[in-house]
Amino acid sequence: xxxxxxxxxxxxxxxxxxxxxxxxxxxxxxxxxxxxxxxxxxxxxxxxxxxxxxxxxxxxxxxxxxxxxxxxxxxxxxxxxxxxxxxxxxxxxxxxxxxxxxxxxxxxxxxxxxxxxxxxxxxxxxxxxxxxxxxxxxxxxxxxxxxxxxxxxxxxxxxxxxxxxxxxxxxxxxxxxxxxxxxxxxxxxxxxxxxxxxxxxxxxxxxxxxxxxxxxxxxxxxxxxxxxxxxxxxxxxxxxxxxxxxxxxxxxxxxxxxxxxxxxxxxxxxxxxxxxxxxxxxxxxxxxxxxxxxxxxxxxxxxxxxxxxxxxxxxxxxxxxxxxxxxxxxxxxxxxxxxxxxxxxxxxxxxxxxxxxxxxxxxxxxxxxxxxxxxxxxxxxxxxxxxxxxxxxxxxxxxxxxxxxxxxxxxxxxxxxxxxxxxxxxxxxxxxxxxxxxxxxxxxxxxxxxxxxxxxxxxxxxxxxxxxxxxxxxxxxxxxxxxxxxxxxxxxxxxxxxxxxxxxxxxxxxxxxxxxxxxxxxxxxxxxxxxxxxxxxxxxxxxxxxxxxxxxxxxxxxxxxxxxxxxxxxxxxxxxxxxxxxxxxxx
Numbered sequence: 275x276x277x278x279x280x281x282x283x284x285x286x287x288x289x290x291x292x293x294x295x296x297x298x299x300x301x302x303x304x305x306x307x308x309x310x311x312x313x314x315x316x317x318x319x320x321x322x323x324x325x326x327x328x329x330x331x332x333x334x335x336x337x338x339x340x341x342x343x344x345x346x347x348x349x350x351x352x353x354x355x356x357x358x359x360x361x362x363x364x365x366x367x368x369x370x371x372x373x374x375x376x377x378x379x380x381x382x383x384x385x386x387x388x389x390x391x392x393x394x395x396x397x398x399x400x401x402x403x404x405x406x407x408x409x410x411x412x413x414x415x416x417x418x419x420x421x422x423x424x425x426x427x428x429x430x431x432x433x434x435x436x437x438x439x440x441x442x443x444x445x446x447x448x449x450x451x452x453x454x455x456x457x458x459x460x461x462x463x464x465x466x467x468x469x470x471x472x473x474x475x476x477x478x479x480x481x482x483x484x485x486x487x488x489x490x491x492x493x494x495x496x497x498x499x500x501x502x503x504x505x506x507x508x509x510x511x512x513x514x515x516x517x518x519x520x521x522x523x524x525x526x527x528x529x530x531x532x533x534x535x536x537x538x539x540x541x542x543x544x545x546x547x548x549x550x551x552x553x554x555x556x557x558x559x560x561x562x563x564x565x566x567x568x569x570x571x572x573x574x575x576x577x578x579x580x581x582x583x584x585x586x587x588x589x590x591x592x593x594x595x596x597x598x599x600x601x602x603x604x605x606x607x608x609x610x611x612x613x614x615x616x617x618x619x620x621x622x623x624x625x626x627x628x629x630x631x632x633x634x635x636x637x638x639x640x641x642x643x644x645x646x647x648x649x650x651x652x653x654x655x656x657x658x659x660x661x662x663x664x665x666x667x668x669x670x671x672x673x674x675x676x677x678x679x680x681x682x683x684x685x686x687x688x689x690x691x692x693x694x695x696x697x698x699x700x701x702x703x704x705x706x707x708x709x710x711x712x713x714x715x716x717x718x719x720x721x722x723x724x725x726x727x728x729x730x731x732x733x734x735x736x737x738x739x740x741x742x743x744x745x746x747x748x749x750x751x752x753x754x755x756x757x758x759x760x761x762x763x764x765x766x767x768x769x770x771x772x773x774x775x776x777x778x779x780x781x782x783x784x785x786x787x788x789x790x791x792x793x794x795x796x797x798x799x800x801x802x803x804x805x806x807x808x809x810x811x812x813x814x815x816x817x818x819x820x821x822x823x824x825x826x827x828x829x830x831x832x833x834x835x836x837x838x839x840x841x842x843x844x845x846x847x848x849x850x851x852x853x854x855x856x857x858x859x860x861x
Contacts (some may be wrong), residue, residue, distance in 0.1 A: 276670070277809070278843050282513040287434055291620075305842055309646060312811050317373055321744075327602035337831050338588075342520075344545075351580035352769075355476070370758070373453035373704070377842070384784065392601060398712045399414075399711065400416045403842045407709075407710075408415070408709045408710075409707075409708065409709060409710055409711030410711075411512060411706065411707040411708065411711050412509070412512035412513050412515070412516040412707060413516075413707055413708070414707070414708065414709050414711075414817045415512070417502055417503075417505050417506060417509070418498065418501045418502050418505055420494075420501070420502070421493065421494065421495055421498055421768065422491070422495055422496035422498045422502060423489070423491035423495030423496075423499070423701065424489035424491070424501050425508070427488075428488070428489045429486045429487060429488055429489060430487060430489050431484055431485070431486055432484065432485055432486075432487050433482065433483070433484045434482075434483050434484075435480050435481070435482055436480070436481055436482075436483045437478045437479065437480055437481070438478070438479055438481045439476055439477070439478055439479075440476065440477060440478075440479050441474055441475075441476055441477075442474050442475055442476070442477045443470075443472045443473070443474040443566045444473050444474045444475065445472060445473045445474070446472075447471060447472040447473075448470070448471050449468065449469075449470055449471075450468060450470070450471045451468045452465065452466060452467045452468040453465075454465055454466075457823065465758050477837070514707065516707070519705045522703065523701050523703045524703040526671045527619065527701050529563055529564065529567065529615055530563070530684055530699065530701060531619050531698075532567060532614075532699075533563060533566070533567070533610065534617040534699070535614040535615055535616065535617045536610035536611050536612070536613075536614050537569060537610060537611045537615070538566055538570075538607075538610035538611075538686070539607055539608050539610070539686070540561050540605065540607065540686035540687060540688045540694060540695075541566065541605045541607040541685060541686065541687055541688070541690060542598065542605065542606045542687075542688050542709070543605060543664065543687055543689050543690060544600060544601060544602050544603065544604060544664075544690050545578075545598045545599070545600065545601065545604060545605070545606045546578050546580075546598070546599050546600075546601035546604045546606060547576050547577070547578045547588050547596035547597070547598060547606045548596065548597040548598075548599060549575075549576065549588035549589060549590065549591070549597075550589070550591045550592075550593065550797055551588070551589035551591055551597055551832055552586050552587065552588055552589075553572075553574070553586070553587040553589075554584060554586055554587075555568050555569075555584075555585045555586070555587050556584070556585075557585075558577070558579070558584075558585030558587075559579075559584040559585045561579070561655075561656055562577075562579040562605035562655070562656060562685070563655070563685060564585070564612060565577045565579040565585035565586075565587075565605075566580075566607055566609070567610070568585060568587065569585075569587050569588075569609045569610075570609040570610040570611075573586060573609075574587040574588060574589055574607060574609060575588060575589050575596075575608065575609055576588040576590070576596055576606065576607065576608045577606065577607060577609070578604055578605070578606040579604065579605045579606070580601070580603050580604040580605070581603065581656075582603070583604070583621075585841065605656065605687075611711060619699065620699070620721075623798070624795060624798055624799070625715075626717045626720055626721070627716070627717075627720050627794055627795060627797065627798035628720075628728055628794060628795040628798070629707040629720065629723055629724050629790065629792075629794045630724055630727040630728055644736055644756070644757060644760070645736065645737065645752075645753045645754075645757045646677045646678075646735045646737065647676040647677050647678070647735050647736075647737045647738075647739055647749075647753070647756070648676065648677065648679070648680075648731045648734065648737070648738055649672075649673035649674075649676035649678070649679045649738070649739045649740075649741055649806075650673065650676040650679065650680045650681070650682060650722075650726060650731075650738075650739075650740060650741070651663070651673055651682070651740065651741045651742065651743055652683065652698070652702070652718070652722050652740075652742075653681050653682065653683040653687070653695055653743060654683070654702055654743075655683050655684060655685035655687060655702075656685075656836065658851070659743035659744065660687070660689070661853060662743045662744065662850075662851075662852075662853060662856060663681060663689065663693075663743050664689045664690055664691060664693075665853045665857070666856070667689055667691040667693045668690070668691045669857075669860060671856075672741065672745075672746065672747065672856075672860075673739070673741050675749035676739065676749055677734075677735055678731040678734055678735055679731075680696055680726075680729065680731060681693060681695045681696065682695060682696045682697075682698050682722055682725055682726070683695040683696070683697070683698065683702075684697070684698055684699075684700055684701065684702045685697075696725060696729070697725070698721045698722055698724075699721055699725075700717065700718050700721035700722070701718075702718055702807070703718075704718055707808070708808030708809070709808050710808070710810070710813075712809070712810035713810055713811075714808065714809070714810070715810065715811050715812050716809055716810075716814045717813035718811070719814075719815070720794065722740075723787075723790075723791070723794075726738075726787075727791055728785075732784065732787060733751045733784075735784065736756075736783065736784050737756050737781060737782070737783055737784065738781070738782050738784060738786075738787050739752070739779070739780070739781050740776035740779070740780040740782070741778070741779055741846075742777070742779070742848060742849075744778070744848060744849040744850055744851055745779050745846055745847070745849070745850070746840070746847050746848070746850045746856050746859040746860065747776045747779060747845050747846035747847070748845055748846075751832075751844075751845045752781075752845050755830065755833075755845055758779075759828060761783055761826065761828070763783075763785055764783065764785065764826055765783060765785045765786040765788075765789050765819075765824070765825035765826065766782070766785075766786055766825055766826040766827075766828055767780070767781060767782035767815075767816075767825055767826075767827060768781040768782070768828050768829075768830050769784050769816070769827055769828065769829055769830070769833070770829070770830065770831070770833045770834050770836075771831055772836050773833075773834055773836065774812065774816060775812045775813075775815060775816040775819075776812060776833070776834050776846075776848070777810060777811060777812035778813065778834075778846075778848045778849070779833070779834055779845075779846040779848065780815070781833070782819070782825070783825075786819060786823060786825045789825065790815075790818065790819060790823050790825075793803050793818070793823055794818065795823050796822055797814075797821075797822045797823075798819035799816070800821070800822060801814070801817065801818075832844050832845060833845055833846065834846045834847070834848065835847045835848075840858065840859040847859060
């Protein structure tokens with residue numbers, strides 16, 4: 275039965291207790307109204323107010339509540355059991371999530387361990403304070419910005435409470451007067467001074483402790499330190515590589531300057547000299563140019579060089595000339611002059627970007643075709659590109675199908691087809707760097723254009739086309755494309771909407787080249803404060819032609835293909851690195 279006091283008494287209960295408002299017995303059904311409980315059609319224990327209301331409607335109805343035969347204490351315990359069960363489930367869910375998270379983190383760390391090596395490779399970069407992308411190169415590098423924790427050797431004061439065993443006096447103590455204490459010593463005893471005597475016991479008491487200890491890094495801070503050390507080590511490696519490059523470039527320039535001063539002759543490609551006297555010279559094994567210099571300094575008459583055979587110095591003996599035999603990959607030549615003449619070499623950066631400006635006319639008399647072309651390329655000596663150019667020359671394809679053509683190189687080479695390269699005064703060496711991690715070769719391109727402007731062919735054509743040796747293009751398509759432009763005497767250059775001004779296929783009008791030569795130094799001074807030496811040649815030329823020369827930038831979608839392979843719908847395709855690949859495109 276129930277009462278107004280909120281107490282419940284059942285037959286099998288030994289005591290009574292108040293029922294809180296939130297207490298419910300969970301084994302009862304879910305009634306919908308009071309009458310169902312009173313009439314016995316439903317049995318559910320309710321709250322205190324529900325039972326009070328039920329008692330008001332029908333006093334003495336406690337017998338009708340069969341559900342109340344259960345101890346209320348057990349009902350509360352049941353509720354707590356369900357609550358505990360829910361908490362256990364929640365904890366298990368949290369543990370599962372944490373376990374899966376640790377697995378994912380370990381997997382991510384495994385990926386990071388692989389990617390961390392190439393995180394600071396030159397093709398990766400970062401965003402600077404202005405939100406612009408910068409490559410991680412020797413001169414544009416950023417150490418990871420993360421929390422590395424306290425500096426080495428730093429300490430912190432740690433406080434803690436520790437139980438210490440101390441003596442506790444139980445009394446105030448009594449005075450014990452001095453007295454003679456007998457013992458077995460020779461003197462028969464010793465005097466004991468008067469003192470206070472206490473009674474007490476030892477007790478463990480809490481005591482505040484402190485100590486200076488070294489600061490420790492967290493796992494995240496240790497990971498940050500690891501990444502920073504890795505980045506710093508890679509940056510130092512990049513700087514060392516840069517210094518090695520500068521040394522190699524300086525050595526190459528000195529070698530080229532020596533060749534120019536001693537009037538060295540051309541080297542024959544794919545030719546081996548046979549001689550009665552031969553000597554293998556290790557110091558000239560680096561290149562054909564080194565072999566030619568060693569040949570001259572050691573007093574030999576000629577040389578033959580290859581990557582496999584090294585440098586072999588030759589002497590004519592009683593013979594008048596060497597016997598030349600075909601040997602693919604070999605370079606042979608004669609010794610240079612023993613007499614040296616001074617050869618000026620441009621070292622000033624501003625002068626390197628200053629082109630020849632002695633032009634007096636934009637076209638030579640007799641040039642009538644608006645699409646007439648002068649195609650030229652820059653050949654890297656002793657590289658695989660030599661074989662590509664030799665085959666193009668033999669087939670009459672590529673630049674050799676243009677109205678005028680020329681091949682330039684830092685070495686004077688004579689190809690098997692009889693073609694001779696024209697000399698430029700540049701090492702043709704460039705390294706990757708700058709804020710965009712590109713090949714910094716503007717000085718090489720300026721040296722090329724400087725020699726182009728000294729030759730007469732550029733005056734005899736309306737369009738100038740620079741072509742990379744690995745680039746394949748169709749001269750008929752190019753002529754039709756240029757004829758549609760209608761830009762005869764207008765400074766203009768062609769770009770691709772997706773590639774821009776291609777580094778491997780650059781088309782500009784004769785008047786654009788002339789104006790570029792006149793304003794190249796102005797371009798240098800205008801761009802020097804925001805990256806003149808940080809540009810790839812195509813980026814530098816594109817910016818100079820557009821902003822300083824004010825040439826017309828013409829977008830042509832069919833200029834170059836965007837994927838590797840032959841593109842019959844485009845004028846040019848790049849790269850084609852083998853003779854067979856180029857031959858298939860030309861067929």
